[in-house]
Amino acid sequence: MDGLKSYLDIVKECDNFPYKTDNPSLYNSYLKNYYAFKVARIPRPFTFPDGWVVDHERQELILAPALDDNLTESEKAREKARRRTSLMDSTLKTMSTTSTHPEFTSLARKWRDETFPIYTTTTKPKTLLLEIERSASALFGILTSGVQLTAYTTDPATNELKIWVARRSRRKQTYAGMLDSAAAGGLETRMVPLEGIVREAVEEASLDEGVVRRGLKCVGALSYYHVMSPSPSSSSPNKARDAKLEEVGFLQPETEYIYELHLDSDTRPKPGDSEVEEFYLWSVEELKAALLRGEFKLNSAIVVIDFFVRHGVITAENERDYVEIVCRLHRRL
Amino acid sequence: MDGLKSYLDIVKECDNFPYKTDNPSLYNSYLKNYYAFKVARIPRPFTFPDGWVVDHERQELILAPALDDNLTESEKAREKARRRTSLMDSTLKTMSTTSTHPEFTSLARKWRDETFPIYTTTTKPKTLLLEIERSASALFGILTSGVQLTAYTTDPATNELKIWVARRSRRKQTYAGMLDSAAAGGLETRMVPLEGIVREAVEEASLDEGVVRRGLKCVGALSYYHVMSPSPSSSSPNKARDAKLEEVGFLQPETEYIYELHLDSDTRPKPGDSEVEEFYLWSVEELKAALLRGEFKLNSAIVVIDFFVRHGVITAENERDYVEIVCRLHRRL
Structure with missing residues (x-):
């Protein structure tokens, strides 16, 4: 060599x-390490107080902030994105100071104050779901x-x-x-x-x-x-x-x-x-x-x-x- | 419009x-219409007299011509390709005259006397498995x-x-x-x-x-x-x-x-x-x-x-x- x-x-x-087609068992062994990151369409009854839901069985992590109902449909979409962005931001900031996990403690050092957008994948045109601090996007596999x-x-x-x-x-x-x-x-x-x-x-x-x-x-x-x-x-x-x-x-x-x-x-x-x-x-x-x-x-x-x-x-x-x-x-x- | x-x-x-990822059930409904086309590594005991094996349960169609055992390893690979090519050729010619299925009866008219190669997909470098008449390649999804x-x-x-x-x-x-x-x-x-x-x-x-x-x-x-x-x-x-x-x-x-x-x-x-x-x-x-x-x-x-x-x-x-x-x-x- x-x-x-x-x-x-x-x-x-x-x-x-x-690739699943190359080696299904290897692919699945990778998959089982990850949770899908989702945003809920509507506030769900079992939403945790802080707006996050973790479903271990389905391997899902759901962001579902409570929403003011007195909004028009078009206001709602933008307001939802704003709420999710704000909830994500405050969660990450809190975790970076209170968590002992290195992936969170390192956030404060890496914080860039730039956001990456997270879009819908299934709608046309794609719409903005939320924004996430750039240095944290890899945490969620965005x-x-x-x-x-x-x-x-x-x-x-x-x-x-x-x-x-x-x-x-x-x-x-x-x-x-x-x-x-x-x-x-x-x-x-x-x-x-x-x-x-x-x-x-x-x-x-x-x-x-x-x-x-x-x-x-x-x-x-x-x-x-x-x-x-x-x-x-x-x-x-x-x-x-x-x-x-x-x-x-x-x-x-x-x-x-x-x-x-x-x-x-x-x-x-x-x-x-x-x-x-x-x-x-x-x-x-x-x-x-x-x-x-x-x-x-x-x-x-x-x-x-x-x-x-x-x-x-x-x-x-x-x-x-x-x-x-x-x-x-x-x-x- | x-x-x-x-x-x-x-x-x-x-x-x-x-694509499987877009719609698994549609993908599977397509798949069930097709048989995998395989060539056997060695002549198998249940090989039909004419060298073809159809396994309906596994949806496999296997080409496995009998092989002369008095050959060196390097002769064997080339000889196998030659045998498979020849068996494929004679099968297609027979089917084009005796079959009543339109995909076979139309072969005689479309026959081009040019062959497409079929290679291994998993070995490096890829090796030639057999050749197939160009107009018949779509029959096998080559x-x-x-x-x-x-x-x-x-x-x-x-x-x-x-x-x-x-x-x-x-x-x-x-x-x-x-x-x-x-x-x-x-x-x-x-x-x-x-x-x-x-x-x-x-x-x-x-x-x-x-x-x-x-x-x-x-x-x-x-x-x-x-x-x-x-x-x-x-x-x-x-x-x-x-x-x-x-x-x-x-x-x-x-x-x-x-x-x-x-x-x-x-x-x-x-x-x-x-x-x-x-x-x-x-x-x-x-x-x-x-x-x-x-x-x-x-x-x-x-x-x-x-x-x-x-x-x-x-x-x-x-x-x-x-x-x-x-x-x-x-x-x-």
Whole structure:
């Protein structure tokens, strides 16, 4: 073994919740560790005083705040979301100070004061059920969304493709010092993907907003089901930081909206906030080598793989797991 | 209703085998109509004289020809594949003349004398189990592979993207007169995707082989699980020809390897064999209109949708079902 990963290894590290069709008993052994998180349609008679219901038999955790009945139907939906958000917020704050469980005590330190939205999955259009503090979303296995930008250029002398790669700040809480996309971020409540990626590109990479808006291309979405594990790549010296011990087993189903930006050869991204330490302009070969050494943040690694697929670097001819890779980059959640 | 489909409608017409997670009882009602097709590892004691075993209880159909024991291990694998291929071939030929079932009697007319390969799904590398006559593969629900080429150009005056679209011959057995990719075809036994698409581009679109090989880019793979239905788009005047009555219910899980070719504005594909009647050079808007009117062959329609996703025509902003569409274009089979 040369310590290098295969592309499929990388995809599997990211999309690592088992598939039922591959191994039903493994899948079920995972499932039995989790409770479904639900919100009740109406306040239920057996609601606990604080609005939470735990049903151990059905493995369900239900959020059902009491509701004022003197409301119109349209007020009700918004009021329900507000109540749930407020109940979730106060519960998390209380737990972070009173609980002795490390997943709660660590919340105070990780608290970001940004919320992720939780939507209905079965209605069209989807409606907002509640908002949850960003750092707590993994506690509930909430489906989160993010945006990722691959910025690249064409070498004027050689016509060669060159890709901008970010080195994450060594002071970041997560994946410190690892490699990353030119810009990326989570989609907070009420943020649409396009505005999210424009903001990240301007803030993290100091790119001109006009340049970004004119050149930006939406080129797909990746989705995967990640379970946090203590050390996803212990074989590698450049060990990926995945979960702290208190987070092991947390579920992170995630959708990433993928954008591309072809830059002029004289436009250079520069670190704009404390997120990025440095930008590199790499050839496909340099990028591939760093990727297979495991130096990328997990969900940015699969963005590189998707870029390689779309640009004909990874092909049906040179990659034996081609179809499996392409399908697992797009898991239906 | 204006009679136009949505992009998701089109994807769902193609990927139309139900998902277990969406509706377990519908999924199971589909499953009970099918028998698993298996090949036995070793000749089994209860093998019928003709090498076929039908196990009604387990819903299994097993192909297990007797094997000469005086063979080395490496000879055995190849010999087994040869025996199974030969048994399958003679069974199909016999059935096509002696059976009164329309799915068999129609075989003689549809016989193409090209075979599709059937591989192991669990071993790495995959090995060939047997070959099956192309026109009979849907009888067994065999996973087939194909190649599709989108040829496009950039208008030198306006810099606008223009896409080459083929009109299928009105004399073709399947999807006669409908719109199609610039070149496409099924992957026969021992044909790799790249060679398959080069051959189709040269034969069907009369493109120069050198031009094709230099410009061709492998940009992904689509996969879907199709069940043949009598009229997938009865609401449309340009009704897609899907299954003949004798084929209703046939399973067609399929993987399509996707290629792109950017052509100079003075290179024009021309019908090269009897497959294509005419080529059109269309703007994105013209292509989109024809697509949503349901004028494309089903699995070429999703190639257009995938092209639109990769080229930023369909985006996270303008398409509410964006993530669902992208995931269902890449069903894990």
